[in-house]
Amino acid sequence: MKRSSEMTSEKPLVRRTFIPGAGVLALVAASLAGGSCITVGEPVSGAQTFRVTVSKVNGNDPPVVDTPLPANIGDHNETWEIQIQALNADAQPDSTFNGTVRLSVVPGAIVKVVDDASGQTNGRNLLVQGGVATAHVDVTAVYGPTRMWAEDLGYLPAPPDRVAACSNGKNDDPDDDQLVDYPNDPGCAFANDDTETGGSYNAGVSGPVHYALPTIRQIQGVGATTPFPY
Numbered sequence: 001m002k003r004s005s006e007m008t009s010e011k012p013l014v015r016r017t018f019i020p021g022a023g024v025l026a027l028v029a030a031s032l033a034g035g036s037c038i039t040v041g042e043p044v045s046g047a048q049t050f051r052v053t054v055s056k057v058n059g060n061d062p063p064v065v066d067t068p069l070p071a072n073i074g075d076h077n078e079t080w081e082i083q084i085q086a087l088n089a090d091a092q093p094d095s096t097f098n099g100t101v102r103l104s105v106v107p108g109a110i111v112k113v114v115d116d117a118s119g120q121t122n123g124r125n126l127l128v129q130g131g132v133a134t135a136h137v138d139v140t141a142v143y144g145p146t147r148m149w150a151e152d153l154g155y156l157p158a159p160p161d162r163v164a165a166c167s168n169g170k171n172d173d174p175d176d177d178q179l180v181d182y183p184n185d186p187g188c189a190f191a192n193d194d195t196e197t198g199g200s201y202n203a204g205v206s207g208p209v210h211y212a213l214p215t216i217r218q219i220q221g222v223g224a225t226t227p228f229p230y
């Protein structure tokens with residue numbers, strides 16, 4: 001066939017010469033070319049994370065790694081005193097954050113959170129105002145290196161005497177979505193959430209509070225079930 005004979009008779013127009021390092025040079029050139037194409041966006045503002053500090057455990061300095069507290073097998077509570085500070089993108093204190101964060105202790109379980117500012121309890125939730133909050137937190141079933149987490153889930157529990165925005169049968173954030181109430185609107189963390197808007201999902205975690213690891217006997221427990229069901 002004419003076309004195939006033409007193709008086979010074609011000669012390369014440029015002689016290929018191997019240059020050591022040419023591939024690397026090409027990559028660098030491509031990188032520089034890519035680096036010159038920069039899109040400048042809006043600066044990141046507002047709180048981006050939380051600094052979570054555990055200052056006292058049962059009224060004493062937190063235990064260090066060489067002298068851990070005994071493993072807690074869930075038969076009593078321990079009280080942690082914590083401070084939360086919202087931080088901006090430069091890891092500097094951010095006083096603009098106002099919202100409720102949800103606390104967790106890992107591993108272990110939170111029994112009670114008492115807000116030092118109000119003396120109130122609200123499940124595992126803690127109100128952060130002006131970027132700060134302090135609380136006494138009762139924990140149990142903690143063992144090994146244990147840490148406190150704080151997350152902004154956009155959860156604002158409604159007062160018990162009022163119907164929450166996530167249960168009122170209306171779309172309270174029409175600018176964001178067309179969805180109504182829990183569980184349809186993903187901004188509703190729970191049915192008693194008083195905002196249909198979602199949280200920032202900013203999170204922070206404390207350094208470790210040192211407890212000993214439980215023995216196998218403690219893990220198995222002395223009754224029908226383990227004291228560490230989770």
Ligand SMILES: [Ca+2]
Nearest residue numbers: 165170172181
């Ligand atoms: Ca609603």
Ligand SMILES: [Ca+2]
Nearest residue numbers: 173179185196
């Ligand atoms: Ca909605």
